[in-house]
Each structure stands twice: as structure tokens, then as C-alpha cells.
Amino acid sequence: MKPMGDQPLDIPSNWELIDPELLTGTLLVIGAPNVGKTTFARHLYQRLCQTWDRVAFLDGDPGQSILSPPTMMTLALGERGEDAFPPQGQFWRSFVGAVSPRGHMLPMVVGAARLLRAASDAGTQVIVYDTSGLIDAAQGGMYLKLAKIDMIRPTVVFAIQYDLELKSLLEPLRRRRTVEVIQLRPSTGAKQRSFLTRQGHRAAQFARYFSGAHLLTVNWVRLAVFPAPSFVVNRLVALEDESGFALGLGIVQRIDRQFRQVVLYTPVTSLDRVDAIRMGDVVLDPQTFRDEPINARGFHHRS
Ligand SMILES: Nc1ncnc2c1ncn2[C@@H]1O[C@H](COP(=O)(O)OP(=O)(O)O)[C@@H](O)[C@H]1O
Ligand SMILES: [Mg+2]
Known part of the structure; x- marks a missing residue:
């Protein structure tokens, strides 16, 4: 798989330890902007396609979106037995109306619910949900992530952080019985984009x-x-x-x-x-x- 830029993809050793056979349901990928969420989410999606038949990718970032123009969120299904990215199967889009979640968090949560319902109706076994990087508590980012987690009930939260920027969210989540938190360090390939x-x-x-x-x-x-x-x-x-x-x-x-x-x-x-x-x-x-x-x-x- 090629990363979105021109530089080669760096696959940290802890990505290789993830066993796709143990993953089903909704897998949420969270972290600040530019930590490599989308790059990791694509890699995870392709790994899952080698194990599961019905895999979906939810592009949940209305700014740096990859499956649709900005302002939209997209859920795309892969074809059975294929790991092509973008996924080549059926897809659905939901309009956020802005290129940032700020001031538009409700359409993001409502849209995610609608898209995930479509995925579930289509018999999807596992979904990789790539999110926007708004995690700043002062801007409501933490509430957005909490509301999503509350509604979606992910089986796993992949948290990519340099330092402890996700601490206040991860600490209580780790104590929940219904979700597994897997913490990842950003790859050395992850680059700030201006x-x-x-x-x-x-x-x-x-x-x-x-x-x-x-x-x-x-x-x-x-x-x-x-x-x-x-x-x-x-x-x-x-x-x-x-x-x-x-x-x-x-x-x-x-x-x-x-x-x-x-x-x-x-x-x-x-x-x-x-x-x-x-x-x-x-x-x-x-x-x-x-x-x-x-x-x-x-x-x-x-x-
Ligand atoms: N593992 C990696 N190997 C190579 N380049 C990477 C890797 N992770 C991120 N990058 C690069 O860093 C930049 C930000 O990564 P991206 O996945 O888009 O981050 P995010 O989705 O968290 O904003 C992109 O230019 C991407 O190509
Ligand atoms: Mg991204």
C-alpha cells in the first residue's frame, strides 16, 4: 500500500502485532491531527480484508476526507476477498456541511449513526472508523469523541498519541468492560501538514x-x-x-x-x-x- 504522500509507508512493529482475526464490530481510530490516523486506518482496513469477507471503511473526517469531497463523511464497503483502497463496493455519504467539526458536531454524530446502520444492514462484519483530529477539550473535541463512543459502542478504540493528549478520554475508557483500548505511538513517518x-x-x-x-x-x-x-x-x-x-x-x-x-x-x-x-x-x-x-x-x- 502507498501512503497518501510520496514517501514510503512506514509500518511500525506494533501494527504487525495486531491480529485481524480477533477484531470485529466497529474499530475507532482516534488521535490529534497528523498523527497518522488515516494511514493506520487504511493499513488496518487492508489487513482486515485478508481475514474477513465484509469489511467497511468509514471516512469520518469532513476536512481531510479521502473517499469523498470535504464536508462529507463516507462509508464504503469492500468487495469480497479484495483489499483495494478505496474500497470498491457500495458506499453511502452523509453531509456535515462544514470542513471542521467545530459547530457541526451534531451532523457528524447523526451522520455516523446513519452510515453505520447502512453498514450493519449490509451485513458488514468489521468497520474501520477513521475520525477527525479534533480532540481539544476546550473546543468540544473530547465531548464529540465521547458522544461517538457512547452511540457507536466500538469494540476497540485505537488511540494514537505522542504524549498524553488523549489521557482524559482513555483513562475511564480502559475501565469499561465493553471496549478495548489499544494505544499506538505515531509512526516516525507521520508528518505535520500546514x-x-x-x-x-x-x-x-x-x-x-x-x-x-x-x-x-x-x-x-x-x-x-x-x-x-x-x-x-x-x-x-x-x-x-x-x-x-x-x-x-x-x-x-x-x-x-x-x-x-x-x-x-x-x-x-x-x-x-x-x-x-x-x-x-x-x-x-x-x-x-x-x-x-x-x-x-x-x-x-x-x-
Ligand atoms: N506510517 C507512515 N508512513 C509514512 N508516512 C506516514 C505514516 N503515517 C503518516 N504518514 C504521513 O504523515 C501525514 C499525516 O498522516 P495522516 O495519516 O493523514 O494523519 P491523520 O489522519 O492523523 O491526520 C501524511 O502526509 C502521511 O502520508
Ligand atoms: Mg486523517
């Missing part, structure tokens, strides 16, 4: 997603719009199906308030399965694909 690198990764993911997009006119009174229609040019929105899964993203291009129509730039080709439009709290420039936050009233703060 704000600009992370922003560049997001822009590249968005650009790839929107290549081949076209204009789609939507009469918004025919759909549920969450929250109430507050369309702004370049606002990112998601088109959702009846179960709340995201069918795709769109960027608002024109707004016709008289006819209650909005023109979206989107790769989604038909409104047949669309039940709702969900507003994101992001504006996205359709030329550069640089994202900027937008506040709840639809005003866009320029940084």
Missing part, C-alpha cells in the same frame, strides 16, 4: 469532484430545504435522498426568488431521488475551489 497543505488538499478534492459538473435548475418549493431557504451565490449545498444520505453536492450559481428557483453547479444529473436540499456553512469558489466559512445567517466572513 494549514496551506490542508487547504490545498481540500481544494484538490473539491476540484476532482466537480470536474464534469453542469448546471441543474431546482425549484426549491418542491423539496424540503434545511434550514429555510437562504441561498447565497457560491454556497455549498447537499442534495439528499429520503433516508438523509447525500446524493451529491452543489454550488449555488443563480437565485431566482420570484420563481423560487436556484441553479446549482453539480455533478448530480437528475432530481429523481432528491428529497431535500441541505445548506452547508461553506462558500466555495467554483474556479479555485477554495472554501470559506459562512455564518448561520448566510453572511460570508472574509478572512
Whole structure:
């Protein structure tokens, strides 16, 4: 397996000691940004595929996402007997509406529940859940991790930490009977990525997603719009199906308030399965694909 950058993958010896045959259920991977969660989660996924038939990967980071453009979480199933990454089977997406969990923790927890239910309905035996790196207690990160753990009931929590940054979460968890905590040191290959690198990764993911997009006119009174229609040019929105899964993203291009129509730039080709439009709290420039936050009233703060 190749890491996401160009450098070779370093597999620390303690990764090799993990026995995939002993792992079932939901395996949660947590840690601060850039400790190597995603790299480890991919490695673990591929190891599990060699033992189990129905393995899924949940990309739960709406910022540095790898299976979908940013602002979304994705659950993808592997094909039986295949360890390809990205997984090549069925997948489901859930819209978070922002590139950071800050201020958007509820859609992350609700989305994870919805995605894990889909995985369970599809008969998945084991799921690797790769999370965002927000662990800072002052920003609510610890509560987010606790809420996820409470709802998901993972069988194993893989905690990657340099120092004791996860201590306040791990200490009580270790005493629970229903979960095993496995602590890992970050690999020496794990590298800090700057704000600009992370922003560049997001822009590249968005650009790839929107290549081949076209204009789609939507009469918004025919759909549920969450929250109430507050369309702004370049606002990112998601088109959702009846179960709340995201069918795709769109960027608002024109707004016709008289006819209650909005023109979206989107790769989604038909409104047949669309039940709702969900507003994101992001504006996205359709030329550069640089994202900027937008506040709840639809005003866009320029940084
Ligand atoms: N074991 C490893 N071997 C080689 N490179 C790694 C390894 N772990 C992480 N990296 C590199 O470090 C950076 C951050 O890793 P990543 O897995 O994306 O971290 P996180 O998901 O925790 O933010 C990436 O550029 C990745 O390629
Ligand atoms: Mg990651």
C-alpha cells in the first residue's frame, strides 16, 4: 500500500502485532491531527480484508476526507476477498456541511449513526472508523469523541498519541468492560501538514469532484430545504435522498426568488431521488475551489 504522500509507508512493529482475526464490530481510530490516523486506518482496513469477507471503511473526517469531497463523511464497503483502497463496493455519504467539526458536531454524530446502520444492514462484519483530529477539550473535541463512543459502542478504540493528549478520554475508557483500548505511538513517518497543505488538499478534492459538473435548475418549493431557504451565490449545498444520505453536492450559481428557483453547479444529473436540499456553512469558489466559512445567517466572513 502507498501512503497518501510520496514517501514510503512506514509500518511500525506494533501494527504487525495486531491480529485481524480477533477484531470485529466497529474499530475507532482516534488521535490529534497528523498523527497518522488515516494511514493506520487504511493499513488496518487492508489487513482486515485478508481475514474477513465484509469489511467497511468509514471516512469520518469532513476536512481531510479521502473517499469523498470535504464536508462529507463516507462509508464504503469492500468487495469480497479484495483489499483495494478505496474500497470498491457500495458506499453511502452523509453531509456535515462544514470542513471542521467545530459547530457541526451534531451532523457528524447523526451522520455516523446513519452510515453505520447502512453498514450493519449490509451485513458488514468489521468497520474501520477513521475520525477527525479534533480532540481539544476546550473546543468540544473530547465531548464529540465521547458522544461517538457512547452511540457507536466500538469494540476497540485505537488511540494514537505522542504524549498524553488523549489521557482524559482513555483513562475511564480502559475501565469499561465493553471496549478495548489499544494505544499506538505515531509512526516516525507521520508528518505535520500546514494549514496551506490542508487547504490545498481540500481544494484538490473539491476540484476532482466537480470536474464534469453542469448546471441543474431546482425549484426549491418542491423539496424540503434545511434550514429555510437562504441561498447565497457560491454556497455549498447537499442534495439528499429520503433516508438523509447525500446524493451529491452543489454550488449555488443563480437565485431566482420570484420563481423560487436556484441553479446549482453539480455533478448530480437528475432530481429523481432528491428529497431535500441541505445548506452547508461553506462558500466555495467554483474556479479555485477554495472554501470559506459562512455564518448561520448566510453572511460570508472574509478572512
Ligand atoms: N506510517 C507512515 N508512513 C509514512 N508516512 C506516514 C505514516 N503515517 C503518516 N504518514 C504521513 O504523515 C501525514 C499525516 O498522516 P495522516 O495519516 O493523514 O494523519 P491523520 O489522519 O492523523 O491526520 C501524511 O502526509 C502521511 O502520508
Ligand atoms: Mg486523517
